Amino acid sequence: MRIVTWDRAGVSVPAALVASDEGDRLVDLSGVVASTLELLTDEGAAANARAVIDAADPSGFPLREGERLLAPIRPRVLLCIGYNYRGHVVAGGEGQPDPEHPDVFVKTANTMIGPDDAVLLPPQSDDVDYEGEIGVVIGRTTHAVSAEDALAHIAGYTLVNDVSARDWQNRTSQWTLGKCFDGFAPIGPAIVTADEVEDPTHLLVEVIRDGKTTVSQSTSTLIFPFAEIVSYVSQSITLQPGDVIATGSPQKLPDALRDHRPLTDGESVRIRVEGIGELVTVFRASEI
Amino acid sequence: MRIVTWDRAGVSVPAALVASDEGDRLVDLSGVVASTLELLTDEGAAANARAVIDAADPSGFPLREGERLLAPIRPRVLLCIGYNYRGHVVAGGEGQPDPEHPDVFVKTANTMIGPDDAVLLPPQSDDVDYEGEIGVVIGRTTHAVSAEDALAHIAGYTLVNDVSARDWQNRTSQWTLGKCFDGFAPIGPAIVTADEVEDPTHLLVEVIRDGKTTVSQSTSTLIFPFAEIVSYVSQSITLQPGDVIATGSPQKLPDALRDHRPLTDGESVRIRVEGIGELVTVFRASEI
Numbered sequence: 001m002r003i004v005t006w007d008r009a010g011v012s013v014p015a016a017l018v019a020s021d022e023g024d025r026l027v028d029l030s031g032v033v034a035s036t037l038e039l040l041t042d043e044g045a046a047a048n049a050r051a052v053i054d055a056a057d058p059s060g061f062p063l064r065e066g067e068r069l070l071a072p073i074r075p076r077v078l079l080c081i082g083y084n085y086r087g088h089v090v091a092g093g094e095g096q097p098d099p100e101h102p103d104v105f106v107k108t109a110n111t112m113i114g115p116d117d118a119v120l121l122p123p124q125s126d127d128v129d130y131e132g133e134i135g136v137v138i139g140r141t142t143h144a145v146s147a148e149d150a151l152a153h154i155a156g157y158t159l160v161n162d163v164s165a166r167d168w169q170n171r172t173s174q175w176t177l178g179k180c181f182d183g184f185a186p187i188g189p190a191i192v193t194a195d196e197v198e199d200p201t202h203l204l205v206e207v208i209r210d211g212k213t214t215v216s217q218s219t220s221t222l223i224f225p226f227a228e229i230v231s232y233v234s235q236s237i238t239l240q241p242g243d244v245i246a247t248g249s250p251q252k253l254p255d256a257l258r259d260h261r262p263l264t265d266g267e268s269v270r271i272r273v274e275g276i277g278e279l280v281t282v283f284r285a286s287e288i
Numbered sequence: 289m290r291i292v293t294w295d296r297a298g299v300s301v302p303a304a305l306v307a308s309d310e311g312d313r314l315v316d317l318s319g320v321v322a323s324t325l326e327l328l329t330d331e332g333a334a335a336n337a338r339a340v341i342d343a344a345d346p347s348g349f350p351l352r353e354g355e356r357l358l359a360p361i362r363p364r365v366l367l368c369i370g371y372n373y374r375g376h377v378v379a380g381g382e383g384q385p386d387p388e389h390p391d392v393f394v395k396t397a398n399t400m401i402g403p404d405d406a407v408l409l410p411p412q413s414d415d416v417d418y419e420g421e422i423g424v425v426i427g428r429t430t431h432a433v434s435a436e437d438a439l440a441h442i443a444g445y446t447l448v449n450d451v452s453a454r455d456w457q458n459r460t461s462q463w464t465l466g467k468c469f470d471g472f473a474p475i476g477p478a479i480v481t482a483d484e485v486e487d488p489t490h491l492l493v494e495v496i497r498d499g500k501t502t503v504s505q506s507t508s509t510l511i512f513p514f515a516e517i518v519s520y521v522s523q524s525i526t527l528q529p530g531d532v533i534a535t536g537s538p539q540k541l542p543d544a545l546r547d548h549r550p551l552t553d554g555e556s557v558r559i560r561v562e563g564i565g566e567l568v569t570v571f572r573a574s575e576i
Contacts, residue, residue, distance in 0.1 A: 077396045082462065103460040106394040106468075108365045110526050124432070124523045143470075144412070168524060172391040174370065174462060177524040180394075182431075235412045236456060236465040238398050 002190040025061035040155040084248025115188030125165035131249035132207035132271035142239040150230035159279035217250030290478040313349035328443040372536025403476030413453035419537035420495035420559035430527040438518035447567035505538035
C-alpha cells in the first residue's frame with residue numbers, strides 16, 4: 001500500500017495511491033481509519049483499507065495530479081544519519097574510512113513539510129543545499145532491538161529531502177540550526193509499506209537537480225544498513241510508531257560535487273527511488 | 289505565577305504553586321484553563337488564574353509535598369545550548385575564548401520527564417552526567433526577532449537537567465544519541481512567569497550532587513544571554529509557545545571537575561535557582 005495524507009478540499013484525510021493508465025489516483029480511506037498512523041500500526045485496519053482499494057473501480061477516483069498531498073505522517077521524532085554511503089572512489093583516489101558508529105542528528109518539528117510544499121530559501125543563509133534520502137518509518141515501539149529484529153519494526157519507507165543551510169551548519173560543532181530552518185524537511189509523497197519493498201538492500205537512490213542527475217547510488221553501498229541504524233538508535237531513543245529516520249545521503253556525483261552551487265529561486269530537486277516514489281521539491285526565494 | 293502540571297489522582301491538571309507557612313501548596317486551575325500553555329499565552333486566562341489564587345484561602349489547598357508533579361509543559365521543540373558560561377579561570381590558567389555563535393542541540397520528545405520522575409541509568413552507558421540549566425519558555429510565535437525584542441517573547445523560566453551519556457556523546461561528531469536517552473531531560477518543577485523574575489541577568493545557578501555543591505555561577509557570566517539566544521535561534525527555527533531552550537550549563541567547580549565520576553544508582557542532583565525553584569532528580573539503575 002502507498003499511504004498518503006490528502007488535502008481533500010481543505011480537510012486532511014488518510015488515503016492511498018493506486019495506479020491507473022492515466023497516472024496515480026487517490027482513494028480516500030477516512031471511512032476506514034482516522035489517521036495514516038493507524039494504517040502502519042493496526043494490521044486489521046490495513047487489511048480493511050486494502051479491501052476497500054481492491055473492491056473499488058479506480059477510474060472513479062480523482063487523479064493525484066492536481067491534488068495536494070501533505071506529509072504522509074507527522075513524526076514525533078525525525079532523525080537523520082550523517083555520512084552513511086561509501087563514497088565514489090575517483091581514479092587514483094581513496095574512499096573515506098567507514099565511521100565506527102552512525103552519526104545522528106535531529107530535524108525539529110518546524111522543518112517538516114509535505115511533498116507539494118515549496119521550500120522557502122531563508123534570507124539568513126547564502127548556501128542552501130539538498131540531500132535525497134530514504135526514510136524508514138517505524139511501525140511499533142522500538143527499544144534496544146537487535147539488528148536481526150529491527151527490520152520487523154520498519155512499517156514502511158518514504159523519501160526525505162534533508163535540506164541544509166551549509167553556512168549555518170558549519171558555524172558550530174552541532175549542525176542543528178543549519179538543518180532546522182522552517183520547511184527544511186519535505187517528506188513523502190507516500191509511505192510504501194514494507195511488504196511492497198522487496199529488497200531494501202538494493203534500492204537505487206537518484207537525485208535530479210533541474211534535469212541533471214547529481215546522485216545515483218544504491219543502498220547496497222550503505223555503511224550502516226537500515227536494520228543496523230534502527231537497532232543502534234533504539235539503544236538510546238525509544239522509537240515510537242510514526243517516527244522517521246532519514247538514512248543518509250549518497251555522495252553527489254563528481255560533476256555535482258565540483259560544481260557545488262547554492263539552490264536558487266525556482267530550482268527543483270527530484271528524489272527518485274524505484275518502488276518508493278518521487279519527491280519533487282521546488283525552492284523559492286522568501287518574501288522578506 | 290508558578291505554573292505546574294499536577295498529577296491529581298491520575299488526572300493531569302494545570303495548577304499553580306502558592307507559598308504557605310507549611311511549604312508550597314497546589315491550586316488546581318482546571319476550572320480556569322485547559323492547559324498550562326494557556327496560562328503562558330492568554331493574558332486574560334492568566335489574570336483569571338491569578339484572581340482564583342488570590343481569592344482563595346491557601347490553607348485549604350493540598351501541600352505540594354506528597355503530590356506528584358509532571359513536566360510543567362510539553363515543548364514541541366526542546367533545545368539546549370552548549371558551552372555558554374565563561375569558565376572559572378584557575379590560578380595561572382586562562383579561560384577559553386568565547387565562541388562566535390551559540391552551539392545548539394536538540395533533546396527529543398522521549399527525553400522529557402517530570403520533576404518527580406527518576407532518571408533510569410541506561411545499561412548501554414557507563415558515563416551518565418548531569419547539567420543544571422535555566423530553561424526559557426517561549427510565550428508566542430518567534431521568528432527572526434532582534435535581541436531587543438526577544439525578551440518579550442519569553443513567557444517564563446524553568447529548570448532543566450540536561451542529562452548526558454558522555455561515552456555516547458563523544459562517539460560521533462553530533463551529540464544527539466548521548467543527549468537523547470529516554471528520560472534524559474527532567475523539566476520543572478514550575479514555570480515561573482517572566483513578570484516574577486526581576487533580573488534574569490543575575491540569577492545564581494547552583495547544583496548540589498549528593499549534598500555537595502558542584503556548580504555555583506551567575507547568569508551574569510553567560511556568553512550569550514537569554515535574549516541573544518532566543519534571537520539567534522529564531523533566525524533558523526520559528527519557535528512556538530511552549531517551546532523551551534535550556535540555556536547552557538555553568539562550568540563545574542574545580543573539585544567536581546577533578547573528581548568527575550559517573551552517576552550511580554540512588555544519587556540525587558539538586559538544581560537550585562533563587563526565584564525559579566529547585567529541581568531534584570534521583571538517578572536509578574535500570575532493571576534489565
